[in-house]
Amino acid sequence: MSNFRIFAPLAIVMYIIVPFLFSGNDYLMGMIATALIIAGIALAWALLGNLGGMVSFGHAAFFGVGAYTSAVLTMDYNVPVFLAMIIAGFGASLAxxxxxxxxxxxxxxFALAILAYAHIFMILATEMTSITGGAAGLLSIPNLPVFMGFDFGTKLGGYIVILNIVSLALVVYHLIRRSTYGLALKAMHDSELATRIVGVPATQLKAIMLVVSAFITGCVGAFNAHFINFLDPEYAFSGEWTVIPIVAAIFGGYRTLSGPVLGALFIYLADQLVFKSLLPQGHQLILGALLGGMILLSPSGLLPIITNMFKRFSKKGDAQHVES
Amino acid sequence: MLELTLQAIYTGLLSGGFYALVAVGLALIFGTMKVINLAHGELVLLAAYVAYATESKLGLNPLLALPIAMAVVVSAALLTYFLTNHIKKDRELNSLILTFGLGIILTNSLLMVFSANIYSTSTEWFFEGVVIGDTLFSMRSELLAFVVGVLSLGGLYWWLNHTWHGRAIRAVSSNLDAAKLMGMNPKQAEMWSWGVAGILATLAGCMLYTTSVIHPPIGHGLTIKAFIITVLAGMGSIPGVLVGAFLIAIIESLTATFFQSSLSELASMGIFLVVLIVLPSGLFGNKRIH
Structure with missing residues (x-):
């Protein structure tokens, strides 16, 4: 119910109002699409953190592997772009x-081992020059194609594609959470030992969460490669693909479904439109401060606080209603 | 060929002393509080920037910056400690995210104050060559960093074993409840370990500035390296840190000499992952990690 209350308006805003208002403004559409890219990674990160109980500092690795897989498949093997994006998800899962x-x-x-892995993948991408083009990067990666008469290569088209990816990821997340696996994972979060004793294959479940999280991140990375048509190892494996999603997920509340998405939209747009103009150099300082502040003051995110306030408010309203 | 190998090992050994100095502060706090301070590399870098500012603005030898740098970095470390202490629940994981955020704040503050330029010392004394036994070459600063590193680790080892505060830290790290029952104040021991880690980071930072170049993004890499060495060492083992640092540095130096310098990091990461998977409690750890 509470999910529906948040997602129905969110879907209307994202699918109808945003394209209707801003479709003429390529700059803004591009920016909102990038915010959704962050949202996709944040969602994947939160899935691993919330369901798997694992903090990862290495999601940039999945993002980069996905981006390179899709770029190489479309450029060297002429695989259709949308198919390549799905294969890229599997590539990231393989990673x-x-x-x-x-x-x-x-x-x-675990958190830091993943960080080390991310580093290894970046070095590999730089060194395997024959496939990845090395530090010089890949130029003119094919655009998103024209499909069923609609050109997805435009900013608006890209926006719709990434919006669908994020929506699908949300559905997958929701289904996992509702399933028996979700229940087992939730129990595991309370006591892994007890859960193992009743016969839940804890490590297997965690492994599945890791694969799913990597798949989502890989698809998002592949989308980004076709959206901006350029890749180099520094960019594709940049720590920013890890930092901003973490800030977003923590800010929005990584234990909720909508938190990472709303957090990403807010954090990325605020960073680009406000923080960057306030502090042209070192604008990430504010992100760091937000991250630290959230952990100290409200580790479960801002969104739960707001919904709690809203609930309290509406309860009060109900009470008054009964009295009168 | 032999000469080349020996030189590579020698260079690795020297930078190993420096790596140990960077890593030991992280290892100390990890040993006492089970908190990994992801801002540790940034603290080292902060000290390096204080040394740079002292040299460029005041025209002093960067080593004279030690007292100022120490004051700055120790306060920053203690501040980090107090913030970490305010985490309400699940400190082990939340402190990671908190110190990660603090690291971002530090890096970007340095970026704002000092810009993204690359700096290195302009005091020529540090660059002069030292030749040992006709063949082994190094810069004075490298040798200095090695000596400072090894002496600091020795000093720390002595301090942990022979002074009251040092013993208190070891007591708190080996059994918190028993230490409390003996009337020890764990908060005080934790504070001492952060303070000492700050001092060690300062030394490391000043050595970093004299041996190498500094720019804001390298703090993160230093943290990763320090963490790798801590894991190789095993929890809270000071001799382990030294051995782990030598191992990593010599492997890096050999890879750079015989293959490519760009692959050296890959080699050390590979060693790290192998050790992590084969020996999760590290080379010198006696406890299993769970």
């Missing part, structure tokens, strides 16, 4: 399989 030994590690160890 996550290589990370699985790290699942034996707990808490901070």
């Amino acid at each position: 996550s399989v290589f990370m699985m030994p790290a699942l034996r590690l707990h808490g901070p160890y």
